Amino acid sequence: MKAVKFIFGIHNHQLLGNFGWVFENAYERAYRPFLETLEEYPNMKVGVHYSGPLLEWIAEHRPEHIELLRDLVRRGQLEIMVAGFYEPVLASIPEEDRIEQINLLKGFAKRLGYDSKGLWLTERVWEPELVGALKKAGIEYVIVDDYHFLSAGLPKEDLYWPYYTENNGESIAVFPIDERLRYLIPFRSFKRTLEYLHSLDDGDESKVAVFHDDGEKFGVWPGTYEWVHEKGWLREFFDEVSSDEKIEVLLYSEYLSKFRPRGLVYLPIASYFEMSEWSLPAEQARLFVEFVNWLRARGVFERYRVFVRGGIWKNFFFKYPEGNFMHKRMLMVSKLVRNNPKARRFILRAQCNDAYWHGIFGGIYLPHLRRAVWENIIRANTFVSTGSFVGDIDFDGRDEVFIEGENFYYVFKPGLGGSLVELSSKNKLVNYADTLTRCYEHYHSVGSAVPEDTGEGVESIHELSEGIPEDVRNEIAYDSVRRTLLQDRFLKPKTTLDAFRLNRYDSLMDFSNKPYGYSLEDGKLRLRRSESEFSVVKTFKPTDEGFVVEYSVAGCGTFAVELNVAVHSVMESPEELHGSGIEVNDRYAVGRFSIELDSEARIWKFPVKTLSKSERGWDFIQQGVSYTFLFPVEGTRSFSVAFREL
Numbered sequence: 001m002k003a004v005k006f007i008f009g010i011h012n013h014q015l016l017g018n019f020g021w022v023f024e025n026a027y028e029r030a031y032r033p034f035l036e037t038l039e040e041y042p043n044m045k046v047g048v049h050y051s052g053p054l055l056e057w058i059a060e061h062r063p064e065h066i067e068l069l070r071d072l073v074r075r076g077q078l079e080i081m082v083a084g085f086y087e088p089v090l091a092s093i094p095e096e097d098r099i100e101q102i103n104l105l106k107g108f109a110k111r112l113g114y115d116s117k118g119l120w121l122t123e124r125v126w127e128p129e130l131v132g133a134l135k136k137a138g139i140e141y142v143i144v145d146d147y148h149f150l151s152a153g154l155p156k157e158d159l160y161w162p163y164y165t166e167n168n169g170e171s172i173a174v175f176p177i178d179e180r181l182r183y184l185i186p187f188r189s190f191k192r193t194l195e196y197l198h199s200l201d202d203g204d205e206s207k208v209a210v211f212h213d214d215g216e217k218f219g220v221w222p223g224t225y226e227w228v229h230e231k232g233w234l235r236e237f238f239d240e241v242s243s244d245e246k247i248e249v250l251l252y253s254e255y256l257s258k259f260r261p262r263g264l265v266y267l268p269i270a271s272y273f274e275m276s277e278w279s280l281p282a283e284q285a286r287l288f289v290e291f292v293n294w295l296r297a298r299g300v301f302e303r304y305r306v307f308v309r310g311g312i313w314k315n316f317f318f319k320y321p322e323g324n325f326m327h328k329r330m331l332m333v334s335k336l337v338r339n340n341p342k343a344r345r346f347i348l349r350a351q352c353n354d355a356y357w358h359g360i361f362g363g364i365y366l367p368h369l370r371r372a373v374w375e376n377i378i379r380a381n382t383f384v385s386t387g388s389f390v391g392d393i394d395f396d397g398r399d400e401v402f403i404e405g406e407n408f409y410y411v412f413k414p415g416l417g418g419s420l421v422e423l424s425s426k427n428k429l430v431n432y433a434d435t436l437t438r439c440y441e442h443y444h445s446v447g448s449a450v451p452e453d454t455g456e457g458v459e460s461i462h463e464l465s466e467g468i469p470e471d472v473r474n475e476i477a478y479d480s481v482r483r484t485l486l487q488d489r490f491l492k493p494k495t496t497l498d499a500f501r502l503n504r505y506d507s508l509m510d511f512s513n514k515p516y517g518y519s520l521e522d523g524k525l526r527l528r529r530s531e532s533e534f535s536v537v538k539t540f541k542p543t544d545e546g547f548v549v550e551y552s553v554a555g556c557g558t559f560a561v562e563l564n565v566a567v568h569s570v571m572e573s574p575e576e577l578h579g580s581g582i583e584v585n586d587r588y589a590v591g592r593f594s595i596e597l598d599s600e601a602r603i604w605k606f607p608v609k610t611l612s613k614s615e616r617g618w619d620f621i622q623q624g625v626s627y628t629f630l631f632p633v634e635g636t637r638s639f640s641v642a643f644r645e646l
Contacts (some may be wrong), residue, residue, distance in 0.1 A: 007210045084102060119139045131166065
């Protein structure tokens with residue numbers, strides 16, 4: 001028996017709501033050539049996971065790939081790993097949903113001729129209480145990172161075996177992915193990987209090294225298509241590793257049929273190391289990188305890195321309140337449609353993880369991903385009557401006011417300036433209020449903390465870095481308050497549009513982040529706030545086309561009502577207008593709508609753009625458009641604002 005055991009796995013995932021050309025590009029550059037190359041090497045074996053959104057696309061557009069998967073399963077070259085069908089982070093959804101998501105993908109695997117017992121853990125987000133749900137779903141082993149084990153106190157030399165982990169009297173096997181292999185494959189010469197695997201040979205035949213990572217690394221990531229396919233890295237790697245006299249390539253299931261896990265371990269809440277950086281609030285993430293670099297400069301990082309821990313994945317719900325609200329609305333609807341089979345598929349789709357967080361990929365910063373989640377939340381919600389109620393929907397300790405109208409769902413946050421944080425259309429299946437706040441990210445000023453490695457090959461996207469373009473740097477602005485609809489401020493009369501849009505101004509009185517008193521009667525919501533000589537009363541009335549708000553304000557200066565609307569495909573420029581309203585046709589996102597006044601006003605409009613990083617480099621993305629209506633006030637003034645879906 002060969003001494004060195006090696007398990008090779010890939011995780012193929014495309015995002016719910018992603019563009020068709022993205023699916024096709026990834027298929028042609030990574031998924032198809034990888035599997036076709038594997039077919040040429042019958043001694044090579046791979047554990048593969050395909051996410052549900054990708055499988056649905058492949059089944060519709062490239063059915064021959066499904067047949068190739070089925071054939072490779074029959075030949076014993078493939079092991080199908082499952083996860084939640086729509087790629088949720090399992091720790092972020094209810095147990096009933098976890099089991100249903102896993103069973104959906106197990107059902108698809110059976111159509112390929114494989115009874116899956118192994119699970120690819122989405123984003124490797126582990127929480128001990130997952131064990132029970134995984135066992136109920138028929139899962140026997142899970143793939144996580146070696147970082148999980150290091151965080152539990154195990155030394156690196158003990159991480160070449162699977163272990164059992166237990167929770168409340170139930171246990172499951174856990175395999176550690178070798179981080180060293182994650183940074184070697186496929187970015188460095190295949191010889192480097194062979195040398196590393198050979199170095200593990202100490203005569204223990206149960207010892208196993210595991211590589212399991214994104215399939216997009218094999219053709220989609222920058223520079224990898226040329227390196228992996230055109231220059232032949234993949235063929236050379238498959239040829240050498242599958243014929244090496246010292247290396248035995250196994251599937252997870254084959255390993256467990258020959259060897260028992262080594263013993264018992266208790267893994268803490270964890271994900272991979274990079275995630276612990278990304279999930280921290282920006283300033284803390286900056287300090288985290290600074291600390292890691294400080295340790296590196298002294299040559300002690302590897303010695304002490306087991307004790308260097310950042311945040312956990314759920315921190316993203318603290319970091320991005322828009323993502324938290326979207327997530328909690330999903331949970332709210334999941335409970336409501338628990339026994340409604342027709343609505344279930346929509347809410348399961350809304351659990352796709354990508355739009356809820358951000359790391360090296362666009363994630364929550366990509367409007368079309370959030371739009372896909374909102375579409376499915378709204379679809380599922382329409383199967384039940386919600387009515388109107390007051391309650392803490394997003395669990396921030398302050399009540400929201402939820403109003404269900406004939407054609408819309410409205411959610412107000414009285415504690416956040418009495419503003420409208422959700423305006424969801426049942427007809428268009430869009431949330432007009434889905435505008436992301438402009439916030440500082442730590443990589444705006446520092447790089448990321450990643451393991452260092454040099455040599456021939458191609459750079460990982462974790463290693464790519466470039467400065468912020470000067471034209472973008474001049475337009476960067478950070479918001480003081482979350483962007484919503486119906487935000488109220490008293491501005492100094494000489495405040496300019498540029499000062500306002502770049503958040504470089506002082507107001508006479510800013511109510512946008514202050515709590516409003518409120519009362520809800522006969523479907524009307526009355527919100528009020530007074531401070532010093534300034535006061536605002538706004539009465540909200542739902543309509544079949546949207547809403548009307550009647551304002552009564554008192555004070556001096558320029559009263560500004562701002563509505564941030566999720567306009568994504570109309571590329572606006574800053575502009576000042578005069579009139580009694582605006583009309584917009586956002587053809588590829590929220591569609592046509594108008595905002596109408598009962599009197600003339602100055603109108604400011606400008607794009608709300610965020611700066612984020614992705615595998616492509618810097619992304620300066622329009623998250624929505626701010627429409628601000630300005631009224632001079634000396635004493636008291638009344639007016640109305642109406643939103644109409646067209």
